Amino acid sequence: MQQQGAAALTPATGLGSRPSLTVKTSRVCTTAALPPLCRCGRRHLIGSTTATALLPLLALPSPAASPVDPEVMLERVHPARPEWYEKFYATAMDKFMKPYEAEIAQYKSKLFSQLMTAGKNILELGVGTGPNLKYYANADGVNIVGVDPNKHMEEYARAAAVSAGLPPSNFTFRRGVGEALPAEDNSMDAVVGTLVMCSVSDVEMALREIKRVLKPGGLYIFIEHVAAPDGSFLRFVQGALNPLQQFVSDGCHLTRETGEIIREAGFSSLDLNTTRLSTAFILSPHVYGVACK
Template sequence: MNLVNSPIHLRTKISLLSLNPKPKTINKDTHKSRMNYNMIPKRVNSDAPNKLSTTTEFLLPDDSVEPAKTKPCLCGRRHFIEAAATATLTSFPIQPATATNSDSDYTALVNKYRPPKPDWYQKFYAWVLSSFTKSYEAEVARYKSQIFSNLKEKKANKILELGIGTGPNLSYYASDSDVHVVGIDPNPEMEKYARSAATSAGLPLSNFEFLHAVGEVIPLSDASVDAVVGTLVLCSVKDVDMTLKEVRRVLKPGGVYVFVEHVAAKDGTFLRFLQRVLDPLQQTVADGCHLSRETGENISKAGFSSVELDIAFLSNATFVNPHVYGIAYQ
């Protein structure tokens, strides 16, 4: 999750233009489940909510089910999950990138897509997001309310949030005691803020799990969540298309992907030129945030059955314009 107009928070009004993209036809050769059970790392009896625990357990709805036989896969994430499933099923490598133990396999995958930053930077950036985005969140609340209401209508009880950051979205969908949330973020310093946000939203901490992970290698099994949430996160992932493939992989049939992302301005405009010039600086000061990505097109072409996508302009947000937001259906 990235600060939209780093490092200064936004104090703008938002105007809305509606788009009517054509529904996209989902490919029938989507990922098949490599396992017949959901393998989700769950922290056990954590005494310190703001610290990562390395003791985990797996939720197995049916212990009698055996993994399905499939063709070989060279994907590092799938290989690791399957290897873990056929081993002891007692641990999973979800912890800070600085850890040095047997969990290094998954840590290496995370670091491949998100090289670890200095501790001081991660702490500082988490503090910045917690302290200087309140005005922005207040301004976009009406638009987030529109798209997040879909989760309650769909009765989405198991939700994955990409780049959960400090947890500003939890208040929109996590007030129901039946909701279970897995939030992933490459910055482990976000956890204490996200847990505080979960508590404020009314979500029992027993229903919330924070994982140090990245969107390109989501550590959840196929078709394991009802919904995926991602706001201001695709601007900073290393591989947008791979992340969207992972989103589709973990979504159950009929699931939804709810998103808000800032995208590149119209090609040929001075704003687009300015974004290209400032892009390297933005990536440095805003934790990898890119200004010139065509994220709306990536989502529309990702293979969802249909995509509802709208565009919002921030009237005084200088070079961070416009935003796309909407819902993609599995």
């Protein structure tokens, strides 16, 4: 059952969030001369029809294409950044997210408790420094694959897995991206992703990959920051800061409508909720929930 509209967004997660916001329908550009508006609210040359025709080598694969080799996709959408930058970003995520993690903890506890019975094979997309592992890495016999393009996340994620009580042999770190997950079809009981759809190059492609690797009935558990409502002051600020944010936060977009994209991704059921967090500043509002393949 796919829930539709704000009235249907009962937080099955029971988190007592503020009233859910209705995610807007996507904007469609009918002007032939311009590339269509992206869900991030901007026009991008690459990916537009004209540019795709002119620059075939840079175009991402079409939805109908077979999954691309994960290593090839990694180099295509997230080639290694300068060493100092990747290291700085990993250290910053480890040091500065603590107030946010304290506030989001009640949501994570409820959401990730569903992993206790989901099955043994879990993939975390954009695992980063591993702040989610303490919520589910202690489940009996669980095997976790943490995927992230930034190799400097590995030492933090490994330490987080160990301190959550996971035997080192049950945690694998794979350098990779959501656009081509390094996992077999129908192999995962659950996929976790928090604050990562803001950073992938193509949200729809990453969602298709999540569905590909999930077993039938497998769960996708997510928490993502999304664009503030159109016309709000916050939305204006997000638009203005978007380029800077992408530079300092490794490609993070402030104005994506990820909730709507998840809603349209074709999961068999979806529990989608919206909330605001005081520690998230421009990274508000958030959508969170569970989708079932």
